[in-house]
Amino acid sequence: MRDYLKEMRVSHYIKNILVFAALACSGQFFDWKKLFRSMMGFFSFCMVSSVVYVINDIKDIEKDRQHPTKCKRPIAAGKITIRSAVILVIGMSVTAFICSIFTCSAVSGLFLLIYLFLNISYSIGLKNIPIADISILVSGFLLRVIYGAVITDIEISHWLYLAVIASAFYFVLGKRRNELQKIQTGNTRKVLKFYTESFLDKNMYMCLALVHVFYALWCTDEKTAEAYQNHYLLWTVPVVLIIMMRYSLDVESDSDGDPTEVLIHDKTLAALVLIYLSVMLCLLYVF
Numbered sequence: 001m002r003d004y005l006k007e008m009r010v011s012h013y014i015k016n017i018l019v020f021a022a023l024a025c026s027g028q029f030f031d032w033k034k035l036f037r038s039m040m041g042f043f044s045f046c047m048v049s050s051v052v053y054v055i056n057d058i059k060d061i062e063k064d065r066q067h068p069t070k071c072k073r074p075i076a077a078g079k080i081t082i083r084s085a086v087i088l089v090i091g092m093s094v095t096a097f098i099c100s101i102f103t104c105s106a107v108s109g110l111f112l113l114i115y116l117f118l119n120i121s122y123s124i125g126l127k128n129i130p131i132a133d134i135s136i137l138v139s140g141f142l143l144r145v146i147y148g149a150v151i152t153d154i155e156i157s158h159w160l161y162l163a164v165i166a167s168a169f170y171f172v173l174g175k176r177r178n179e180l181q182k183i184q185t186g187n188t189r190k191v192l193k194f195y196t197e198s199f200l201d202k203n204m205y206m207c208l209a210l211v212h213v214f215y216a217l218w219c220t221d222e223k224t225a226e227a228y229q230n231h232y233l234l235w236t237v238p239v240v241l242i243i244m245m246r247y248s249l250d251v252e253s254d255s256d257g258d259p260t261e262v263l264i265h266d267k268t269l270a271a272l273v274l275i276y277l278s279v280m281l282c283l284l285y286v287f
Contacts, residue, residue, distance in 0.1 A: 003074040004088065007057065008050040012260050016045045018141060018164075022149035022156050027284050034152040040102040041151045045144060047096035048112050052119040054089050058082060059123055103151040111147040115140060130194035134172050141168035159218035166210040170244075171259045173204040174251040208244060215240055232283055239276045246272060 019042045023029055057064065057075045064076035074080040080088075100109045122136045145164050149156050177200040180192050218224055219233040246269045250262045263270055 003079045007054060007074040007080055007085070007088070008092070009053045010050075011264060012049065012053075013046045014260055014263065015141070016042050016049065016144060018144035019045055019148040021145050021160075021164075022154045023152050024280075025156065025160065025284070026152075026154045028152075028154070029285065034154075037103045037105070037151045038148055040099045041108065041147060044096045044099040044103070044108070044112060045115070045147065047092040047099065048116055051089050051092050051096070052116065052123070054085050054092075055120060056123045058085050105151040108147065108151050111143055111150065115143050115147075118143075128190045130191055133191050134169065134176065137172045138165065138168040141165075141171075157218050157221060157224060159214050159221055159224075163211055163214035163218060166207045166214055170204055170207040170211060173200050173207065174248075175258055176200055177204060178251060178255060208248070211244065212237070212241060236276065236279055236283070239272070239279060243269065243272045243276060 020029075020038050023031075023034055023038050028034055054075075057073055060070075061076055061082075064070040064073055067076075070076060075082070075085055096112060097109070100112060118136050118139055122133065126136055127133045142161070142165055145156065145161070148154075176192070176195060177197060179189060180195055180197055180200065216234075216237050219237055224233065246266070247262060250266050250269065255262050255265075263273065
């Protein structure tokens, strides 16, 4: 069972929390009907994202066996057979479909299919095309937020959408930057030959600046203040600044740049994120 959970990348499910973003930021988090739909949407996205990981590992099994770290993945290491992996994919696909029904949204399944199509296309070949590879990974973050908004019938501020897009570009560029720094002959992504560290650095920090600008605009927007009857969201901007500074510190150290791994291994960063979420909870639901 441990090998199957590892193959499903359960630790990466933290990314799917973005499905709750629309509900949490709407001030309706304790609307139990919408919360239930979001939970079903979360489980659906978890299953679909795991399907993508397993399909990718089946496709790249020989290549992974030559990689210093990917060779430890259950399929590449021979701990899970191809036949078992295919059965796992079918089982997770059925589970995702069932959970999607409980979201009570006619188009929810369409978003899951779009996510699946984009990521399979990425695995098949788009991951080797510069900029396209980054854009597809970013679309995954954005689709999660839009999906959560659709299944709960909640409208999200354009500023918040832009903040999500800019932060996703920052995370993905940071991952590519660290992959480029750790190139090993014969064991690297083909697309990295098109990138330079200077290009990645400049675009990373351009996106980081935009994250702070868009987030601050969302916090100070009149519609936001009117919707939440709260003018204190502005004071969360410094907290976000500190969180992103800490994340940048990790990315520029010995981290592999993967957002999930960075958050899991940096306890200080995790604590800062919890503080931010607690402050937002108080501002939106208590005060």
